[in-house]
Amino acid sequence: MTVNEMPIIWISLGVVSLIASTDQIAPSNPMGLLAAALTVAAIGALAWAVIAAVRSRSVPMWALDVALPDGWRTSTDSPSVGRVVRGALLPFIPDRRGLAKVEHHRYGPDRRHRLQVFRRRDASAGVPILIHFHGGRFRGGDAGRDSLPLMRSLARRGWVCVSATYRLGDAGAFPASVVDAKRVLAWTRDHAHALGVDPTRVVVAGSSAGAHLAMFVALTPGQPSYQPGFESADVSVSAAVGLYGYYGPRTSEPISSPAQHATAAAPPIFVLHGDHDSIVPVDWARGFAQQMQRVSHHPVAYAELPGAQHTFDMFSSVRAEAVAVAVERFSNWAVGAGRVLTKGPEPVTD
Template sequence: MRRRDVQRVPNIRYRDAGRRNLLDIYRRRDAPQNAPVLNYFHGGGYTGGAKNREARPLLYQLASQGWVCISANYRLRPQTTFPGHQIDAKKVIAWVREHAPEYGADPSGLFVAGSSAGSNLAALCALTPNDPVFQPGFESADTSVTAAICLYGYYGHYFGDPPDEPPPPLQPQGYIHPGAPPFLIAHGTKDALATVEGARNFVDQLRRASDSTVVYVELPGGQHAFDVFHSPRFEAVVDGVEAFAAWVLAAPQRTPDQPVSLFL
């Protein structure tokens, strides 16, 4: 999955919680300037996972195309609980706004992405720009994003919440609004951990409320964690992410009722 033309700059500190507040930067070795940014959060159910596990084909592919990609750790249970994970995710975005230009990035094109629990974080980041609840001590930082990419996300109840009640507002669907940025959501039909029905419900709510385009892709037979290994299925998803990102960057003025051509 590694590419000779891509440099990984590891273990940059963005906050003070030790290794859980480190991030890696992927960029092309010739250090392109004014590059768009992908900010990625790993999965693991808020209890495990690491910044160098999932989505590496995506990170290396976009970096080889001239992007600056950032993959970040964040605090996990029991070290923290909600909204601690989300505060860390917002801090990463604030760090990107301030420091990514030092690595050739232009944060005016900032995409947030994640897998499983990281998808939940990415979606909530996209739906809560500059919300002071998730930015204690850095309320003035710009945490808005250009678009969100959600891979096999979990959109249900947090630990300990009654399963027979609606998801609490700390879940992304509690923050859906007309001004949401464009979304690309990909989910496997055989996901045994984060059900495809949950993804369909989240997409339906987004499409009913948002003024931006919502692209939804179902992967027939796809299971959870389909981005851990390099596979034809994930190669197709990577191609789709590239097409979606190029469309968003090239045509930000496009309206939601105009067609989107993505070939997966």
């Protein structure tokens, strides 16, 4: 699933393989010729993946242009040449420049109630915060694993980012993991001063199963049944972001799907999904976004990324860098104008 996010590496390995096997490539060795032909074909396909990723890097920003009000852009909105080159040639090398050492905290009594905090070394006080939930089909995963390019990018630009884990498997069966996600929000607001964040500017995000939690949290503020023991805590958010997410029901009850909680008051939403996703079909994500567009009075942006697989932001690839820029711009807009500028309830046709 990550091959098409670092094709230059595989192209290089293919070239090395060809060079190393030149003595096997001869008319008298049909198997050697076949292997060489297959390697060349693979190199060609990977080269096309590089071209496609570079060409499609504007797709997330285009999706925001369609969904958000005119004049929403306030700064340069494309990855710099340096970020594109780095994403193509060195996607597996994390960029930690300017970032403080990752902080570790506990937000509840369970051993899975852990989170990590990403921030600049010279972080200011009163900055917005992004809270991210990892994927893993509600059975695996951990804090600080998914969407690291996004969180490091936002942290480098002044945000504080939190990566949280939650109960998994039987212990995290619905709605337990939802309760955990809301507990993270409550803990963050309770510790806003120590974290140096503005508790009124909170964006929630998630990858795969974590996107399910992010959307569920965003669509169910003030529902005490999902906040046992902290019913009065404010768990509302300024916006929500879903990355290659699953948004369907988790049990036989439709109520376990975030879409069942969609209302006109839903916060601004940004859904990003790869059209080659082999884990969560793109039709599912598209359907969720269209349903939210029909219901919500706030903008709902949907970006379908050409050639992208599941976990398309595991490495700092060209595509991951473009997604990070778009999510940053969307989040900046949401914590500023996003909560007061609304659009009319115009239906969106399928």
